[in-house]
Amino acid sequence: MIAKSFSRRAGLLVGASAVAMTALALGLPAAAQTAASSAPAADAKKIDTVGEVVVTGQRAALRSAQTIKMKSTQIVDSITATDIGALPDRSVTEAIQRIPGVTITRTSDPRDADRISVEGSGVQIHGLSYVRSEFNGRDSFSAVKGRSLSFDDVPSELMAGVDVYKNPSAELIEGGIAGTVNLRTRLPFDQPGHLIGYAVDMSYGDLADSWKPTGSILLSDRWDTPIGQIGLLFDFADSNFESRTDTFSVDPFYVHNAANGNEIVAGKTVYVPGGFGYRSLIFDRERQGLDFAAQWRPKDNILVTAQHIRSAAYSSENEHAVGIDPSGSTSPAAGTSFTFNSAGIFQSGTFAGSAGGSTVSPDVLDERYNTTHSVTSDSSINIKWDVTDKLSLSADIQYVRATTKQIDFTLFDSLHGSLGAPTLDLTGSLPRASIPASNLLSDPANYYWDAAMDFHDRNEAEEWAERIDGSYNFDGDWLKSFRFGVRHTGKTATTRETPFNWGYVTQTWSGAGLALLNGQGPTAAGNSLPSAPMPLSNFFRGQIPLPDVFYAGTIDIMKNFAHASSLIEAAENRSASCCGPWSPFNGNYNSYTSSGGLSGVNYQREQTTAAYGLVNFGHDIDFGGRTFPLDGNVGLRVVNTEARGQGLGAFQSCQPDPNTPTTCSTFYTAAQQAFLSGGKSAVNGGRDYTNVLPSLNLRFVIAPKLYLRFAAAKSIVRPDFSQMLPSVNVSGSPGWLNGTTTCNKTSTVANAAANCLYDFTSYTGNPDLKPIRANTYDISLEWYFANTGSLSAVAFHKDIYNYITTATSDINITNNGVTEPVLATHPYNAGHGTVDGFEVAYQQYFDFLPGPLKGLGLQANYTYVDSEGAKNASADPFDPGQVAAANPGVKLPLEGLSKNSYNINGLYDYGPFSARLAYNWRERYLLTTDAANINIPAWTDDYGQLDGSVFYTFSQKLKVGVEFANLTNATTKILVSYPTTTNNPGFTGHNWVLADRRFTFVLRGQF
Template identity: 25%
Template sequence: MNIQQTHTLPIFKKTLLGTIIGLACFGVNAVENETDKPEDVEIISVSGMRASSFSSINEKRSEANLVDAVSLKDIGALPDNSIAETLERISGVTADRYKGGASEISIRGLGPFLGMSTINGRAISSGSGNRSVAFSQFPSELVNGVKVYKSQSAELLEGGVSGTVELGTIRPVDYGKERLQAEAKVSYSDYQAKQKGEDGIGHRLSFSYVNSFEIANDQQFGFAIGYAGGENPRPEDSFVGSSTLRPCNSDYAVDGGSNCSFKDSNEAANGGAPEDGDYYFISNMQSYRQMESVEDIDAVITAVQWQPNSDIDINLDAQWSERFFYEDRHDLSFDDGRRKIHNWTVDKNNVLQSYSGETRIGNTNEYRERNEEYKGFGANINWQVTDELNLTADAAYSGTERYQDRTYVRFRSKRKYFNWEKGSNGDFPNITVLDGFGGAPLESFPEDIKSLSFYNDDSEARQYRLDVEDEIKSFKLDANYFIDAPFIKTIRSGIAYSTREHQNYQEARASLKPADIEQALADTEELCSISWPQKDYGDDSKAPFTEWATIDTRCGHDIVTGGEELVADAKSPSDGDVDLTEDITAFYLMANFETEIGDYYLTGNVGARYVKTEITSVGVSQAYTSEVNGEGFYILTPVDGFELQRYDNSFNNLLPSLNMTLEVNDDVELRFAAYKAVSRPDMWFYGAGRDVNIDASDEGYESVEDALDDVTSKGNPNLELLESNNFEFGVNWYFADESMFSIALYHKAFEARIGASNVMDTVTVDGQNYAAEIKNTPTIFDDESDIDGFEVTLMHQFVDLPAPFDGLGFSGSYNYADSDYETPEAGSNIPEEVQVQVEPGNLPGLSEHVANAQLYWEGESAAARIAYKYRSEYLKPFGSNLGQTNRYVEDQKSLDLSLSYNINNNFTVKAQAMNLTEEPALQYRVAPGAYNQVEQSGRTYYVSLRYRM
């Protein structure tokens, strides 16, 4: 019996109008007056690509500080599909690719760990355990400005070693006119079109309205409101390996055994230590994955601005978004990845090229839903007290809630022998199942796996639940005093306070195996089978299998559990929970200066920011009781209840800064910046839980301390910030009215690094504290390291060419970053003697090479742009687990095309093609070629019609 699967997305559109009206009262944009803080802004006005280039160059010439930006004249003017894609237009900015699109942002090739993101000058909450921002929650249609501060100054929120990304929203009165805009966009994904019953079509709708007017007694009032939402398919064909990796040197045909081993007695050791002989890295399991995935997003941004007189400016702002996505996964898994490995070959890095083994084959199905809601609002009051004194007060809230449910059911076959060969150029590995040990290919296997009855050895159902809550409340008071002295023109000072409450509940799991496996299998096959969900699976990756038995996951889950509800309660106490409160108090003092040195004009600012951080972390540990058995040995027994442990920590940082711009002549300017900056460890590293592993097979211990010999850390509340000293020198040459060449050299010196170590701490048993070594504890090491790099930017408009070629333009940038920072291999399943042989990783997120280039043409009514983006490989850690192997993302490339045509003054039609070269997303561990993830998502096309009044 085949059943038709359905996917349910959240019901939102019916209440959209009411939600927008309700949010409208909050308003948007509490950004400080731009005249208060001069910035070295590279403006890209997207009303036209040529105007974009011209505006960018003019701003770079006139401002003193180190900032690049995309600044828009109109809300909704951004042409990109996400803010992350917009940011990639800026020199040195690149994104991590996720599900075929841009996600986390890196500045100058330095990962999100070293960056900071704000909206209207305020920190943004996160739905994960790290501090990176999901930019897709701020639709590009509703944001009218993006800045990247590449150097720090005293008034900026701390946290941006690589830079600070600042999102800005519209101020209606300052905008000064009425504007109505609406856009309908249709997308086509060729991979979504492969899905059964799907046409590959997605959609996105947006509208915005801005107006301002004069009310009684010359008061100015304005408001803005915007909505963007739609459905975005994100399907993938992929091959994935488990997160666990270990070395082995055994050959089953020679050494015997079952699971592979790493011993000096194995033949490959040649009578010596195993690490001195040949060996291979191998994962616990691997899977071919067919998956359908759809993301649904709705977002609203509102603004209210009121100027009761010429001295007071009041802004209220609110942002709301809800993102929902589902993934429907069907895996053909080879579950016994290390069993009876033989006939293996490796390359010089011990990466497997081919081998044979024995495994059970799994039919693994998972339906995953994630919902994430973001709420942000704030109030900002600017008061011109006197001609010399200006005060600004700002209060804000930012909150994110995320939950994720995973429904899982698996059936497995009896064991089969197989041959494995590594794929080339990112292709999937080729697996051939055999009719026995050393046998011939099992010809019936491709057909066997299409029937669920083949997977008749065991089955299991699971339910998972994950919850994250993150809230930031903040207040700032700033003063700007104009003194107009010969050197110093203004003095700025301010105080800021924020409190962050972060609850990251460890994913909970409940599982059940059926009492009657055969009956559960038969019922599932009869009641839950579905036809193969797509066509042409694995065509772009040379997959050896193009189809296998598939079921409705939730139906199969109910059959295996016999209708029993599996409850996974993420909020029940767990040692992996993170319960963090982070209070930050900051004070700054800064002077803006202007002067002439001979024929040269010098501008800039100098100041310092003092930051005090207070950490409170509450950890959960399983409660134990101890007793002495008849032989006089101690036995530790878990009991109902948990031990709560509270840790408090506080520390201070002083961050001086200097930014200068010197005009050498009309065409050349020099820039210099020197500043101290900090990066905050991710929230999940501040967990205070302890996992006490008691060996149940042990007959007892000589003391309680001996019983506590395997305690693993779930975080470290005593972590402090990573400081760096930063220097930058740049030259800008404006060699024509619409052309510019710039080069910037930078140096960043770190005084420490984060890694894992074993530390001494206490564990409570029977209410008494015992000393214990806590393994895998996040630690700040006093290891110095440097980053040296340079950034080159070229912008040129070919105005001297005859029409229509005078509409041609080019912009491009290249960034090089080199660092001696080391992230040693620390996989918990890799012995230390092997870890030291593995080349260490660099700074997480660091790409040595980053480049982007765009060639465009713009006429009176039509425009075209082709853009190329490149990012070299970088280290991408597995979340908070520092005991996992180093994971790397291979070089990422993207070629995109966009076209537009203005039908008249009101209507514009646009078309885009993304990932034209169909680049796969590749990840490997330990050494190049040891792929643990290969993803293909194909091309995506967009067509839209925009109305603007």
């Protein structure tokens, strides 16, 4: 709400200007009106359109994309959908991973190394995740952090195409150091008359064993009326998808030697996993997309376009997991021994919970249910006016609103008894494990309710954006046109998020009895929590046979959080001397700020004002008796940003020494006791800054269809809203924690190094962060030797400054009228790094072959990326474990950066037949510096996936086909370094993940 007033005033001003401009245009003499071109010359994302082509389907899409790339004055790659609702892959992220230099991750949350997203999620361009997202050249975002759009929330069936800009020019909206991904939808005037397009399909996942439908319909028409030409378009898509992933996990490895008192092999240091586990997850998703567009051309030189786009995604995850986790006490079972490789790494053996034992206890059994609902709505109106044959103007107003709501709920239970010693074998391509059969497993009387955990977020973000653009054409030998414009935005974002809130239900160590799964036990409502055997059949398609008779909570109890919460609280025992029983989220997001360091609610507002000028030029250059055309543009964009945020200042109450009955006065002065007031209050902060962003794009025509390009630009990406939160969370750290009362209470890093704890510590956000900025350079050589044939090579270099990472330093904080030095952990701008690399791309249909063989084609690309001096940021700047992992003291690459990646696509188009086999591969990359639960870096190993499709076109009205995904049944492997620090460069397998093979049967056509 805090940005609505200024954004609406600005919107009214620009809106009034647009109306006035239209009224003035409608009053012009007819001669001036008809002489002007109707082309949208002032469109900030203008791409030369492709003329009418006779080819259709896959070949037509590739030809259209090649024409866009060839005619653009920038370095851009595109994907187009010539068929209605028909990008070449089932999701936007899967489609754009085929573009050179683009890679995707396959986890919905980078820190969650245990749960793989089948369709892919995060996007990197040239190894960087600082990617800007747009709809039709306008800003678009989801409400997760209010900065970028979750591409996996957008139905691919709405897309007319996707453009990836790898080096910015002045007219492009700032904010993408890596690049900009622009999602294009259709408009009524894109086609000459009426059009009805449809697509219907049914998809099947062989692990999920479930059929899911997807359908889309597009209706478009245009009419000549007394008030001018009018066009209307309606496009709706409903995409349903269900998948299953099976995961086998091996815990991080522990050091076993005499020094640690856990020697297994006499005189040697060996590394043994803490245990293993397995889980199966069903992911169910529905995406709904709506696009309504109206265009009105009252006169030849005026075009009015109004559009509303709504994208909604509803998803759920239902997970069942078993963990066998003796942790660091893992030892060989009685009468057995472990085997190791030459480096002392465990290879196989039978585990026991204690040396010489014969049993273990399951550490965790859980049923988890996660549901997420995200919506992004985008409304806009644009007016283009060709004032004369030289001058064109455009005005644009846009309103975007995004919301998201998530509940993640896990209910744990444990076996009240022991299992026989399990065996683990890591010598093959897949791990092998066995658990001895036991009658304990099939009786709910042998299980008890152990713990519960919940997570909630509820976020919204909105933005008003107004812009006016213009273009003036010259008749000069060098100068071709001058483009200019101004843009204003007002954005607000509110993020509400809890920590993962774990607490026990009943525990064996509580001494208060257990709530058993059969409804028995001393707790009053133990029989109210329903349970059932976990559905873990056909795990890993039988390649890793494991018991599927463990018991856990039912899916019905997990889906109703409020009802389950009341039952769990009634079942809890609350007499334990340690820890605290689980208490469900009470609706107050700020209630967690006094524990765990989290901020609770983050209010952000941001206002930007930008202006740009861009000169397009072109001329023939004589060299060596030959003429070489040269064209391009040079421009300057200046943008001012005003950022303000509001968080919460939380101060711990002054606590006495827990070891001796003494008061705070033993360690703190009266002023310091006042500083630790135990209170909470609002904290505000922010900064203003201006960035000057020049850009240059050159295209040199060496020979017909042979281009040499050069691009250079400055660009920025603003900090995430989570990093800019002006929060303060102060705790006391008196000297008695160090066993002494003589600690010098001057808070300095030197004292800390001398083993003297600080009086006060804090986790804070940093509203004074600067944007990350970069100087980017690209040079490419492109040869277009056929309508659908090209060979190109691009080299790129990025100098990146102001990386945002997290560190600890001294700051002064004032509370209750008292200012104290505090050791604070907070995000900050750090250092300089570089990203370098190159990409090579080739595509061709072999038309020179005889007969049906001329339908064969090949599309291939390869990308190499490397970085130096890069910094990773903590995903949560208020989590000390994540902060420490982001700064591990050893060199780590950027998260998400693969040095090598490639695509090889075999194509076939001949007559009514069309087919594709597409293989995508990327090298091992750092997934996260701090994987959830294990709190160490995790890597995704080399991964390749083969997809394909076959279509037959009966007529324009009907095309049928089958699409395939993951034909080779690829396994995703997550690695961690051993032992549980990053100082040892070796890797061990942590997760092996198997996903569905997917088959989709498609009907598609248009009238």
